Amino acid sequence: MFNPQLDRDGKLKHLLSIEGLPKAILNQILDTADSFAGVGEREVKKVPLLRGKTVCNIFFENSTRTRTTFEIAAKRLSADVINLNVGTSSQSKGETILDTVENLTAMHADMFVVRHAESGAAHLIARHVQPHVHVINAGDGRHAHPTQGLLDVYTIRRYKPDMHNLKVALVGDVLHSRVARSEIHALTTLGVPEVRVIAPKTLLPGFVERLGVQVYHDMRQGLKDVDVVMMLRLQNERMSGALLPSAQEYFKCFGLTPEKLALAKPDAIVMHPGPMNRGVEIDSAVADGHQSVILPQVTYGIAVRMAVMSILAGNS
Amino acid sequence: MTLPDAEELLLKLADGIKPIVTPYTALVGIHSGGVWLMERLLPMLGDLEHGTLDVSFYRDDFGSRGLHAETRPSQIPFEVNDRHILLIDDVFYTGRTIRAAMNELFDYGRPASISLAVLVNRGGRELPIAPQVCAADIPLPDDQNLQLERDENGRFSLKLERVDV
Amino acid sequence: MKIHIQNGRIIDPNNGVDQRMDLFIAAGRIAGLGSKPDGFTANQTIDASGLVVCPGLVDLSARLREPGSEYRATLKSELRAAAAGGVTSLACPPDTDPVLDEPGLVEMLKHRAKQLDLAHVYPLGALTRQLKGEQLTEMAELTEAGCAGFSQADTAIIDTRVLWRAMQYAATFGYTVWLRPEEPYLAKDGVAHDGEVAARLGLKGIPVAAETLAIGSILRIARDTGARIHLSRLSTAEGVEMVREAKKKGVMVSCDVSINHLHLTEHDIGFFDSNCHLRPPLRSQRDKEALCQGLVDGTIDAICSDHAPVDEDAKLVPFAEAEPGATGLELLLPLTLKWATENRVPLMDAMRRITHAPARILGISAGEISLHAAADICVFDPERYWQITSAILLSQGKNTPFSGAELAGKVRYTLLNGHLVHTS
Numbered sequence: 001m002f003n004p005q006l007d008r009d010g011k012l013k014h015l016l017s018i019e020g021l022p023k024a025i026l027n028q029i030l031d032t033a034d035s036f037a038g039v040g041e042r043e044v045k046k047v048p049l050l051r052g053k054t055v056c057n058i059f060f061e062n063s064t065r066t067r068t069t070f071e072i073a074a075k076r077l078s079a080d081v082i083n084l085n086v087g088t089s090s091q092s093k094g095e096t097i098l099d100t101v102e103n104l105t106a107m108h109a110d111m112f113v114v115r116h117a118e119s120g121a122a123h124l125i126a127r128h129v130q131p132h133v134h135v136i137n138a139g140d141g142r143h144a145h146p147t148q149g150l151l152d153v154y155t156i157r158r159y160k161p162d163m164h165n166l167k168v169a170l171v172g173d174v175l176h177s178r179v180a181r182s183e184i185h186a187l188t189t190l191g192v193p194e195v196r197v198i199a200p201k202t203l204l205p206g207f208v209e210r211l212g213v214q215v216y217h218d219m220r221q222g223l224k225d226v227d228v229v230m231m232l233r234l235q236n237e238r239m240s241g242a243l244l245p246s247a248q249e250y251f252k253c254f255g256l257t258p259e260k261l262a263l264a265k266p267d268a269i270v271m272h273p274g275p276m277n278r279g280v281e282i283d284s285a286v287a288d289g290h291q292s293v294i295l296p297q298v299t300y301g302i303a304v305r306m307a308v309m310s311i312l313a314g315n316s
Numbered sequence: 317m318t319l320p321d322a323e324e325l326l327l328k329l330a331d332g333i334k335p336i337v338t339p340y341t342a343l344v345g346i347h348s349g350g351v352w353l354m355e356r357l358l359p360m361l362g363d364l365e366h367g368t369l370d371v372s373f374y375r376d377d378f379g380s381r382g383l384h385a386e387t388r389p390s391q392i393p394f395e396v397n398d399r400h401i402l403l404i405d406d407v408f409y410t411g412r413t414i415r416a417a418m419n420e421l422f423d424y425g426r427p428a429s430i431s432l433a434v435l436v437n438r439g440g441r442e443l444p445i446a447p448q449v450c451a452a453d454i455p456l457p458d459d460q461n462l463q464l465e466r467d468e469n470g471r472f473s474l475k476l477e478r479v480d481v
Numbered sequence: 482m483k484i485h486i487q488n489g490r491i492i493d494p495n496n497g498v499d500q501r502m503d504l505f506i507a508a509g510r511i512a513g514l515g516s517k518p519d520g521f522t523a524n525q526t527i528d529a530s531g532l533v534v535c536p537g538l539v540d541l542s543a544r545l546r547e548p549g550s551e552y553r554a555t556l557k558s559e560l561r562a563a564a565a566g567g568v569t570s571l572a573c574p575p576d577t578d579p580v581l582d583e584p585g586l587v588e589m590l591k592h593r594a595k596q597l598d599l600a601h602v603y604p605l606g607a608l609t610r611q612l613k614g615e616q617l618t619e620m621a622e623l624t625e626a627g628c629a630g631f632s633q634a635d636t637a638i639i640d641t642r643v644l645w646r647a648m649q650y651a652a653t654f655g656y657t658v659w660l661r662p663e664e665p666y667l668a669k670d671g672v673a674h675d676g677e678v679a680a681r682l683g684l685k686g687i688p689v690a691a692e693t694l695a696i697g698s699i700l701r702i703a704r705d706t707g708a709r710i711h712l713s714r715l716s717t718a719e720g721v722e723m724v725r726e727a728k729k730k731g732v733m734v735s736c737d738v739s740i741n742h743l744h745l746t747e748h749d750i751g752f753f754d755s756n757c758h759l760r761p762p763l764r765s766q767r768d769k770e771a772l773c774q775g776l777v778d779g780t781i782d783a784i785c786s787d788h789a790p791v792d793e794d795a796k797l798v799p800f801a802e803a804e805p806g807a808t809g810l811e812l813l814l815p816l817t818l819k820w821a822t823e824n825r826v827p828l829m830d831a832m833r834r835i836t837h838a839p840a841r842i843l844g845i846s847a848g849e850i851s852l853h854a855a856a857d858i859c860v861f862d863p864e865r866y867w868q869i870t871s872a873i874l875l876s877q878g879k880n881t882p883f884s885g886a887e888l889a890g891k892v893r894y895t896l897l898n899g900h901l902v903h904t905s
Binding site (some may be wrong): 004019096097098116118119120121123124128140141142143144178181205206207208210211 | 675676677679680681682683684686688752753755794797798799800801802
């Protein structure tokens, strides 16, 4: 079965989504990330793997956070980095995605890191790049954010090494979340036995159980005995789209407070892909509390992205 | 050909190393064979400070062979600046692994000196790098590969196998 | 021009004919069936041995993109495509630019089509001005100008009172109102079937309820106003069931299905193939099976191509941004044959769905091979396989989910009013 992410030998050519990634490659990325985790603490925070290569961040949708982590990761691999915030430049002048990509190819980029507001954008680009160019999806619409999914499971693996015995709960706007989809695929591929989603019906896609999750609408029920709580960001637009009445009611029913967190296992960890809306999806006491691993997530994000880039670059 | 007994070579290696280390020397084993050897040498040399290196990210054949399937984190838990370091590896061949190891060490800091101890030198050097201590010289042609093996009891042996050139 | 089509297998669903017979054409009409008319000397003889001779196909929906979108396709290119597909009569929706809501525009379109003389074009007039769903169009004038019915194309009428009155007005004259059932608010911004695939791919879904709610309203209003309704492009199992029940109760409703929905489901979207971005969306396997069953038992009257040429650039964008639609005039026949073979539907019954049945819905005397009828004929080779490629398609729209596929059923000759408009 044709898999657009793999080359003819079954090696990773593009990272477009976690769905469709063989478990072995998932594990290879996570294991390699272990080796990169320490690089940031050394005097010379670089390894020479991507020296002479050019990584191009093409962000059709703005994001300083994600773009910066990719930039740091690429530079730590000694790559040259070009940043293109297309939202402000030629795209708004009517240039198509593929035209933009083609122009960049002329600049001999070896790797494109792409973020776009529409699902499927990274797949479209991957279909049209030169054979030696690798595409990393940094988020496409609601579909996927594979490096975030990877760094989240990497974080879980660091704190809870026995993945085959975990209960993980994702709380919040799964309907609009590419992060949630990628996390769910990563967890189920790695064999986490129980993945729960906790949200009001308006924030869950139809047929969400087909993704392999258990659905809860009652947060107290859903958090019982879980080992990992992953909070999703709630965007302001959701209130104006008749999906939710108010941020206050959302926080009351689905916000993570110390009292609700106490229902999970005592050593449960709390995660959030960022940026956080304090007082909307998560209480500050929890975000800054001892169970929160939100800051380490960010550091691991660099190591995981370094792992992805080096594996791809080595598979040319 | 008959290969020498690796366990005997280990003792000879330890004897060769003792004169060139002080209590302040740091040992660094190169994965995997060098690390195995270092683990056996440490009690013999007086438990010096030590670390391990996985040189996968510094190899010069990344472009043609890609990333090694198994990489392990390098661990250098001591200050490299101004330190005398002894690198330990199992088989010395072209010298490229040692070049990579030195490049990696220099990304941690500026050592006072780096010396190299290997169990076997099999000839075929391609860079101006040489071990200071070597337990055996076994020149071999290109179509043969020499490997250090460790059985489930931790006992070392040397193995020769044919490779396609 | 006297033409003798020799030794073909004549399949005429209207008259229940499936027989090897000769066909004689003179003065644009069928002059003889089986036996040569007295004094007939053929100017041209076509050897149809091994070929099927059937009525020219009648396609209930083909967008010709004229007036207004000539950069995408022209009347000439698309009618040539029709001829190549064996389609001799087609209906085009009113969503041109300008919208077909003025008799003058309709006359011009008909005139242009007649000049090109490649296929009969039956425009559907707009039901409301500019398709805005506010004011009625001059339906009587438009019918006189040549409209075969009235449609809202893809723009649903939001104000229920307007929908009611439009249908009531059309019922005054017995005009057929063609509506694609889709509740606009539930379908807003949706690009795929609201199901498992949309959930995985992160695409905004259009629920089944969007179609069934609309069918319910339309059927109810039709019952109360006495309007004759044609539902375009059914896509759901529940929708088929609703039409089945309505027909049992004697409601004057007909409906069609797009040939694409008989072959494809949401899973064919694969890795965001924008050629599968269609309206209505490709739905589940269960829906597809119900559509097939609906055709077999007559709940669904006709198959159409839903021809919608889209230029390449409009498809080379992320799925949701792509313009919906697939080219289809040249694929209607081979895809119908494939459907018939796969579902073990007798050829006669399958052919009925693209000849006689759509002709009845349009209210035209086409889709039959009867003595003295206009000689609109399609001669095709049911065994000849051909590959769908951009180069082979005559339509300017090369956008099809079947690109690269090999299909059986190649049109060899198409005759319009007794003269050849396509030879292959």
